[in-house]
Amino acid sequence: MARGSETKRRIMDVAQESILAKGFDATSIEEIVASAEITKSGFFYHFPDKNALAHALIERHIEVEDALFDDLFDRARALTDDPLQVMLVGLKLLAELIADMPGRHPGCIVATAVYQDRLFNPDVRDANRRAVMGWRARFRAMIDDILASYPMHDVVDPDDLADLVNTIIEGGLVMGRALDDPGITPRQILLLRSYLKLQFSPRVS
Amino acid sequence: MARGSETKRRIMDVAQESILAKGFDATSIEEIVASAEITKSGFFYHFPDKNALAHALIERHIEVEDALFDDLFDRARALTDDPLQVMLVGLKLLAELIADMPGRHPGCIVATAVYQDRLFNPDVRDANRRAVMGWRARFRAMIDDILASYPMHDVVDPDDLADLVNTIIEGGLVMGRALDDPGITPRQILLLRSYLKLQFSPRVS
DNA sequence: CCAAAAACCGGACTCGCGGTACAGTAAGCG
DNA sequence: CGCTTACTGTACCGCGAGTCCGGTTTTTGG
Numbered sequence: 001m002a003r004g005s006e007t008k009r010r011i012m013d014v015a016q017e018s019i020l021a022k023g024f025d026a027t028s029i030e031e032i033v034a035s036a037e038i039t040k041s042g043f044f045y046h047f048p049d050k051n052a053l054a055h056a057l058i059e060r061h062i063e064v065e066d067a068l069f070d071d072l073f074d075r076a077r078a079l080t081d082d083p084l085q086v087m088l089v090g091l092k093l094l095a096e097l098i099a100d101m102p103g104r105h106p107g108c109i110v111a112t113a114v115y116q117d118r119l120f121n122p123d124v125r126d127a128n129r130r131a132v133m134g135w136r137a138r139f140r141a142m143i144d145d146i147l148a149s150y151p152m153h154d155v156v157d158p159d160d161l162a163d164l165v166n167t168i169i170e171g172g173l174v175m176g177r178a179l180d181d182p183g184i185t186p187r188q189i190l191l192l193r194s195y196l197k198l199q200f201s202p203r204v205s
Numbered sequence: 206m207a208r209g210s211e212t213k214r215r216i217m218d219v220a221q222e223s224i225l226a227k228g229f230d231a232t233s234i235e236e237i238v239a240s241a242e243i244t245k246s247g248f249f250y251h252f253p254d255k256n257a258l259a260h261a262l263i264e265r266h267i268e269v270e271d272a273l274f275d276d277l278f279d280r281a282r283a284l285t286d287d288p289l290q291v292m293l294v295g296l297k298l299l300a301e302l303i304a305d306m307p308g309r310h311p312g313c314i315v316a317t318a319v320y321q322d323r324l325f326n327p328d329v330r331d332a333n334r335r336a337v338m339g340w341r342a343r344f345r346a347m348i349d350d351i352l353a354s355y356p357m358h359d360v361v362d363p364d365d366l367a368d369l370v371n372t373i374i375e376g377g378l379v380m381g382r383a384l385d386d387p388g389i390t391p392r393q394i395l396l397l398r399s400y401l402k403l404q405f406s407p408r409v410s
Numbered sequence: 411c412c413a414a415a416a417a418c419c420g421g422a423c424t425c426g427c428g429g430t431a432c433a434g435t436a437a438g439c440g
Numbered sequence: 441c442g443c444t445t446a447c448t449g450t451a452c453c454g455c456g457a458g459t460c461c462g463g464t465t466t467t468t469g470g
Binding site for chain 2: 023025110111112115128129131132133153154156157160161163164166167168169170171172174175177178179180184187188190191194195197198199203
């Protein structure tokens with residue numbers, strides 16, 4: 001059992017590295033099995049097809065990202081009790097974390113899947129959808145916390161506001177890749193922070 | 206001369222339709238030539254390879270989008286002289302325009318190219334980069350106009366602010382595709398509008 | 411009107427990649 | 441001891457991108 005899952009993990013590791021560097025379809029199975037030092041048959045023992053690999057990678061990615069967000073906002077909550085400050089500090093930490101990533105940021109696997117629609121089967125798309133919905137729920141809860149203490153100056157839908165976090169992260173990654181500038185995403189996140197500040201901070205006039 | 210460019214345009218039309226519906230790699234050349242009612246040789250007469258087709262499509266797409274933005278903000282400028290109002294009205298019009306698009310919004314070709322690195326050659330990536338830089342310049346100019354008349358309440362970099370427009374559009378399209386909800390992009394654009402309102406509107410307190 | 415260039419047609423062929431099929435084997439475990 | 445798990449090795453199929461090249465029609469400039 002241990003040996004099997006170890007190999008499977010190694011396949012996923014080398015596949016992920018290659019996919020983030022070159023794209024999904026540019027990463028051939030032959031190449032993966034060479035890097036993972038197994039045979040093609042070995043690959044198809046663990047994954048029925050290439051789709052299943054993508055599915056497993058997305059599922060794993062969701063878990064990692066969730067854990068990352070949990071940790072991030074837990075650290076923010078350790079610093080302050082105020083829900084608005086938790087959000088603002090959390091976003092600051094997130095921006096710093098992305099900025100400090102060595103080399104080019106990989107770019108979200110979710111987005112790569114979105115833009116290869118027909119390449120992936122419904123399973124993959126569904127996993128994707130669940131991931132996005134999960135993030136919406138997470139940020140929606142935080143916004144509800146803020147709304148309990150602060151008025152919204154320019155009233156908008158809280159769900160849309162929750163989605164804005166994802167929108168800006170995904171959009172930032174697209175922009176960052178298009179311009180080959182890893183600094184864009186963190187700076188765009190800070191603009192989101194600026195927006196939330198203007199929306200909820202008491203006005204000192 | 207007329208016949209040649211006519212055929213080329215027909216190839217691009219059917220290719221674009223198919224690509225927006227099914228994705229780039231899911232659209233085979235055989236399929237394109239069948240729809241365009243030519244032969245494979247005919248295709249390769251006009252385009253050296255599939256990459257060149259993508260390149261031509263992106264170039265054309267940039268022009269169309271530029272013309273669209275020109276028209277949009279010209280209409281806004283016809284309604285008001287105030288630079289802030291021009292921006293706010295323009296974004297409103299943009300949101301409505303995207304919302305009124307029949308069926309699923311195609312999703313920006315720029316983003317699809319970004320997430321298929323190796324599939325496209327440097328030419329394509331460069332065209333992409335130029336497109337994004339052009340949009341940044343466009344919105345940067347509008348923001349400079351606003352800054353000439355209004356103070357920025359929470360001071361941020363104007364270039365970042367200009368990029369935010371693209372970030373939110375691209376991110377919105379990713380989200381819209383992930384959740385299969387074409388309403389997301391327009392709603393996210395309205396949040397951008399909300400942000401700019403809070404940033405620049407005089408506070409009545 | 412005629413020649414040359416441009417815009418194709420037809421079909422055969424190569425190559426890489428995803429995926430299949432199936433026989434065999436080494437290691438662990440009850 | 442026998443069964444399962446986790447593979448290896450090899451041969452094979454189909455599809456789509458891209459090549460080659462000879463032939464044909466259509467357009468255009470002198």
